[in-house]
Amino acid sequence: MQATEKKIIYVTIDKVDDNPFQPRRSYDDKYIGELADSIKIEAKGEDAGYGVLQAPPTRKMPNGRYQIAAGHCRKRGVLRAGGTKFPLDVQELTDEDMQRIAIIENAQRQDMTHSDTAAAYLDYATRQGYSRNGDTATNDTAIAATAKALGKSPKVIKEYLAFGTLIPILQSVFDKGKLSFSIAADLASLAYADRMKVVRMITVQGKKAHEAEAMIAALIKERERQAQETALGMGGEQFALFDAPVVPPAARQAQAKYAADMQTVTATLARYGDAEGRELGAAIPALSLDVERERIRIMIATLRRMDAVFVTAQGQKDAAALVAR
Structure with a gap:
């Protein structure tokens, strides 16, 4: 301009x-x-x-x-x-000037809905190179440019972009004030089926906002628990976070060792009396080989306390201890 x-x-x-x-x-x-x-x-x-x-x-x-x-x-x-x-x-x-002025003016008004704001932010960010299927670096640059132009923080822009992925009926729940916008990004992070559980709670069962928010928190906690089990080799697939740049080399080695160790556990328990489906801990005393029993006991204790992606200080120490074992 x-x-x-x-x-x-x-x-x-x-x-x-x-x-x-x-x-x-x-x-x-x-x-x-x-x-x-x-x-x-x-x-x-x-x-x-x-x-x-x-x-x-x-x-x-x-x-x-x-x-x-x-x-x-x-x-x-x-x-x-x-x-x-x-x-x-x-x-x-210019077109960009027109869009920026309109967004800034409307953002200052209380009657601007969250869904309208999200659509405006998405449109502006798209003009800066943002794409929901784009690479992280390009999107981060576009979000930063959008935040600077509109006088918002990148965090706010990201929250509204996440909100924009919700289906219209869910967006309307926030527009009508039935749920606090502060949990919109958390809801958007859930799987579609879990999102719809929240919709039914509010629109069909008539639940209150705090009940829906508690359910969202519980669903996120359950998702994290499942991800942790998968990351530690307890699930059928390896968890993608193990490939993230923040994971220390020792942790990667430890994760690979877990896969081999769990195969040993399965084979050992099959030989020594876990056919009845007893819990892992209950099966250990029945093992006749002291060396294998102790090895499995240490493994279980480590599995239970180790952070899912080994990014904590304690997690890195545990990972290093496993590799050195």
Whole structure:
């Protein structure tokens, strides 16, 4: 956007178009009525358009019409008040300028819904190179650029991008204030089936917000528990976090050793009386070989206390101890 001297003009309101990047999908009828009354008072008997105290930033289009970057409620207020004129602050504005101004102005208003905000942030971030299927580095750069342009933190932008992945019925639950937006990102991280459990709790069973929030927390805790078991070799597949850059080399070696150790446990218990399905700990005293019994006891104790991805200080020590064993 180029810095230019303000050029306020009055045009017939039927030549003024809305911002094509306007994120707001609905307008509060009561607020527009109150605004129209205020505009009439300020106009002091003149055309209602002269009652608008601040002309919105605008660009002139090649076809001679005008697009306002902001001021959509003011425009509707003038129309409600019966005005035919509208003041414009004509500037040189790009598409990106138009979008940024619209988002910033609407973000300052309380009646802007979370779903409208999420759609606006996604659209702006997409213009910066963001893609839900894109690589992490490119997306992080796009999110940082979006946050800087809109005056928000990257964390807020990420939360709204996550919120935007929810289906409309779930978004409406937050828009209506039935759930706090603070848990939206947590809900978005759940599997589709788990999300729908929350929907049924609220829309069908009529549960309260705190009950739904408690359920979301429980579902996340269960997911983490299952992931931990899988990461430690207790599940059928290896957990992807073991390949993450933060995992120390000793931990990678330990995870591979776990896979071999668990095969030993399975084979040992099959030979020494676990056919009845007794718990691992209960089966150990029945083993006749002292060396194998002690080996399995140490393994179980380590499995129970070791962090899932070995990123804690204690976890790294445990991993190193296993490798050295």
